[in-house]
Amino acid sequence: xxxxxxxxxxxxxxxxxxxxxxxxxxxxxxxxxxxxxxxxxxxxxxxxxxxxxxxxxxxxxxxxxxxxxxxxxxxxxxxxxxxxxxxxxxxxxxxxxxxxxxxxxxxxxxxxxxxxxxxxxxxxxxxxxxxxxxxxxxxxxxxxxxxxxxxxxxxxxxxxxxxxxxxxxxxxxxxxxxxxxxxxxxxxxxxxx
Numbered sequence: 001x002x003x004x005x006x007x008x009x010x011x012x013x014x015x016x017x018x019x020x021x022x023x024x025x026x027x028x029x030x031x032x033x034x035x036x037x038x039x040x041x042x043x044x045x046x047x048x049x050x051x052x053x054x055x056x057x058x059x060x061x062x063x064x065x066x067x068x069x070x071x072x073x074x075x076x077x078x079x080x081x082x083x084x085x086x087x088x089x090x091x092x093x094x095x096x097x098x099x100x101x102x103x104x105x106x107x108x109x110x111x112x113x114x115x116x117x118x119x120x121x122x123x124x125x126x127x128x129x130x131x132x133x134x135x136x137x138x139x140x141x142x143x144x145x146x147x148x149x150x151x152x153x154x155x156x157x158x159x160x161x162x163x164x165x166x167x168x169x170x171x172x173x174x175x176x177x178x179x180x181x182x183x184x185x186x187x188x189x190x191x192x193x
Contacts (some may be wrong), residue, residue, distance in 0.1 A: 039176035
């Protein structure tokens with residue numbers, strides 16, 4: 001009789017421990033999912049702001065060409081190339097980020113899309129920098145001294161700001177990526193038990 005009571009007590013204790021572990025793993029899963037979504041929303045906000053600014057610049061460029069279609073200066077072509085390149089790259093980055101946040105994909109695909117977004121961020125900065133350099137050089141050559149100094153100062157300020165934003169975006173991406181990886185490990189651990 002004591003052995004049966006001991007087995008029942010052990011079974012109840014084991015069930016209680018397993019239930020507690022399940023509750024704790026669910027709480028951890030919820031915390032990681034919340035962290036991932038917070039980072040995702042921040043990145044989406046940054047990309048949305050950037051896309052909006054570039055859209056306004058593109059709209060301004062189109063309106064200026066509609067107002068004066070035959071008046072093109074030597075600086076309008078590089079500026080157009082810079083804005084179009086930045087807009088195209090940013091649109092692709094926004095698309096990749098939306099894919100990374102899509103909850104219909106499993107964690108493996110979300111991680112893949114985050115990595116693709118991070119790679120597009122690298123290549124996007126390289127493409128935009130390559131597009132900006134000839135435009136800045138042409139402007140400095142053909143502008144007077146005051147405007148050349150203003151443009152160089154603006155480009156230096158924008159570059160420093162861009163480096164700061166680039167670093168911040170990568171920290172947010174790494175946080176989101178780490179949360180997804182932890183969720184994947186937790187799901188695998190829960191599945192194994």
